[in-house]
Amino acid sequence: MFSRQGQKFTKTVLYFPAMVQSTVVKCQQEEIRAYTWATYETAIDLITFDGGKQVLKDAHQYLLQRFPA
Numbered sequence: 001m002f003s004r005q006g007q008k009f010t011k012t013v014l015y016f017p018a019m020v021q022s023t024v025v026k027c028q029q030e031e032i033r034a035y036t037w038a039t040y041e042t043a044i045d046l047i048t049f050d051g052g053k054q055v056l057k058d059a060h061q062y063l064l065q066r067f068p069a
Helices: 040-046 050-066
Strands: 001-006 007-009
Touching: 040 050
Parallel strands: none
Antiparallel strands: 001 007
16 A cells, blocks of 8 residues: 555556567557666666565566576
């Protein structure tokens, strides 16, 4: 739950991890303001919200277990 201008909202966020075959991105300007391709280490540094960092850490750990190097 978060609040904006004194009004409370419930927010649900869904993540869909995926593998890509191309680094070409088509952005829908109405949906996406900006994007970047980043390594895990860079992404962790770029993310400012603790919840977002934890999601990335959990996804990274899952992928390392599922697809060991």
